[in-house]
Each structure stands twice: as structure tokens, then as C-alpha cells.
Amino acid sequence: MSELDQKTRTELEAAAFRRLVDHLRERTDVQNIDLMNLAGFCRNCLSNWYRDAAEERGLEMDKEQSREIVYGMPYDEWKSRYQTEATADQKAALANSHKDH
Numbered sequence: 001m002s003e004l005d006q007k008t009r010t011e012l013e014a015a016a017f018r019r020l021v022d023h024l025r026e027r028t029d030v031q032n033i034d035l036m037n038l039a040g041f042c043r044n045c046l047s048n049w050y051r052d053a054a055e056e057r058g059l060e061m062d063k064e065q066s067r068e069i070v071y072g073m074p075y076d077e078w079k080s081r082y083q084t085e086a087t088a089d090q091k092a093a094l095a096n097s098h099k100d101h
Contacts, residue, residue, distance in 0.1 A: 028082040
């Protein structure tokens with residue numbers, strides 16, 4: 001494959017981001033703590049990175065706005081619909097693997 005120009009690269013990265021967000025929206029059975037334990041990031045991390053990118057470009061965005069972009073609905077609504085209580089094992093795994101997060 002030849003070298004990608006910046007516009008094409010940005011378009012491909014944006015498409016991959018949208019696909020990841022769509023996938024996470026569909027997989028409401030996958031809890032954030034499981035994502036953290038397995039991959040080292042979760043939906044909240046992704047929304048924070050989105051907000052950081054907006055702010056780097058001089059755009060104001062609060063945490064709730066960026067979370068709604070990732071979750072596809074207000075965060076509190078997503079939590080009430082889909083979030084389950086973390087098990088002791090999940091909490092222990094998180095504490096042991098992400099002490100600096």
C-alpha cells in the first residue's frame with residue numbers, strides 16, 4: 001500500500017472510531033470494568049479522549065456531552081439501563097491491574 005495522504009488517513013481513522021463506538025453501543029452486555037480489565041480502557045476513557053481532542057482544537061465540551069457521543073444517550077440513562085454491579089473478582093482485577101488509572 002502506498003503512503004496515505006493526511007486527509008485519507010484522517011477519514012480512515014474517523015471511520016474506525018465510528019465503527020468502534022457503534023460496536024460498543026451494540027455490546028451493552030460488556031461492562032466498562034471488563035473493558036478496563038481486558039483492554040486498559042473503557043467507554044469513559046474513550047469519551048475523555050474525545051473531549052480532550054475537542055479542547056485541543058479550542059472547542060468547549062463537557063464530560064456529559066462527550067459521554068453522550070460515545071454512549072449514544074445520556075450517561076445516567078445508560079447506567080440505569082445496562083450497568084450491573086461489579087463482582088468482587090472484577091473489582092480486585094481492576095485494583096491489581098490499573099493502579100495508576
